[in-house]
Amino acid sequence: MIPSNRYVFTLKLPLAVLVLCAAGFGTAQAAKDVRNATVGFSARIEQIVLPGSELNSKPQTKDSPIVLRIVDRFPHGSNFRYDLEYYGLESGSWNLSDFLQRSDGTQTEGLPEIRVEIAAVLPPGQVEPNMLKYDPVRGLGGYRNLMAVSAVAWTIGLVLLLFAGRKKSSNATSSETVAVSVADRLRPMVSRAIDGELSEHELAELELTLVMFWRRRLNLDQHDAASIIPTLRQHDEAGPLLTQLEAWLHQPGGAGDVDITALLEPYRDLPEDALETPGASFL
């Protein structure tokens, strides 16, 4: 029985579609083998069989014109089959075999040439950017030593602050203590006052020095400052002195009533131990 034309057409059409699909699938699955690219754009060479032991891409250097990556590798008998991906950094014709090395360290002699062409997109004569200059960072590390040194320095500083500063202060005080005695200060002031040579400022100082002299002589240092003069006013020797000093220095027209020489004469040659015998009269 001969099939009808209609039946034949019905069988042939799906077959044709299947053949076309298979052909398309085959085309889609075909290994890529792109040997031309522009600078910076990646391309692939797949399923390339290279003789010898396993290959790796060489480590990238600063001057490499090609960046090569082995995407995949498959055993292929005694050889290997590779999927390679590359992109060029410089235009020109480059052999990718030059950028491969054996994993076992043996020579790559016998590798076939894998020539690729990298084209430049930019016109020639481009000015290349200067190399980046940088200073290596110094001083990194050594933190433990730094902390140890800081701790020692801080401790030394603290010790100096606590002890050296205080010693200096007490030394200064003790040297001043012996520098001037009351008698030493009073003698020249009294002599000049009797001669009428003291300025107002020095007269003021003489008055308070005499008050201070009697304050110490009568051991009134612990008294409140406001109560010292009223206390001195009650004393047989200090009282008249204060009254006459006030008349001389503060009362208007009072200086004429005061015999300054007689008033100050006992203090002109004060004995060194005048303050060492409190309460004893020396006048």
Next chain:
Amino acid sequence: MPDSSAPSLIANSSFIREIRERVASVVVGQDIVVERLLIALFTGGHLLLQGVPGLAKTLLVSVLSKSVDLDSARIQFTIDLLPSDILGSEILDQRTNEFRIHKGPVFTNLLLADEINRAAPKVQGALLEAMQERKVTIGDETFPLPAPFLVIATQNPVEQAGTFELPEAQLDRFMLCHRLDYPTPDEEREVLKRNMALGIRHEDRGAVAITEFDVLENKPVGSDRELVACMEAVNQVHVSDTFLEHVVELVRRTRTHPNIELGCSPRAGIALIKASRARALIHGREYVVPEDLFSLAEDVILHRIRLNYEALADGLTGAGVLQDILKSMGATPSHSAASQSTGNSAVSSEEASTEQYAGV
């Protein structure tokens, strides 16, 4: 040396004595406080009293105002007090539909500002500005304060929670700051006896306890003319150049002392001179003497100085440092004398400022 032959002193001494007697008839002890009140009154300065409650501060002001026939007012400072509560404000008179000025309690002769540190700084500032300028602006109008105008403010040094401490710049406007102390046992005994003798007063159908305020005599012992005469007499009290040197030296030492961060302003020197003159008059002298300076130094200077951190860390107090300064005057050469003199007495001012610690 008292010189009571001077006419101004004879006229004023009885006035002062009668005021003191009137105050003493109501307030036991507190002679120094009365003296400070009179100094403030005679010099037109303001007085800050620091002391715990119950030391007769309000009573003192009341009896003083009645003794001299002066108006007085009292303001209790609180946290919610407003400047207008003190100074006054413009209020709308509904009968005339016009604003009229309502003057506050600051328009008086003697103003007692109780616990001034409890009010907010803007209220303190408003009062202190009135104290300084002696005039008050309400709305668009400026009113002079009555003369004399004296503010007596109090501070409680114990309860510091919820208070606003007066800054140094505002404290400087008080001529004197006196620290009240408790009465002596004898004085306290007298206070109790007098209080027990007060009894009660019948009112309507009940009775109330009589207080010291009820027994204040309303009849003044002096007039405002006598007060003005005293103020004039204060200005005639002689201040010698030697005394001026003492004042300058004392103020200078507060500025150069190693323990003091903030020394006295020139206003302190002015206050020292004014207060010393008034004290001299109260003590029957026509001239000031160093005793006036030493007696008033703490009240005039202590609230104007601020110790530095090192001094506070060492536990020093302002009063202690001031005592050191006062006692070092005469014990160490002053700055200018040191630069003028030669020989053994020539020590530097820095050495002089530290010599006090040696207890020479």
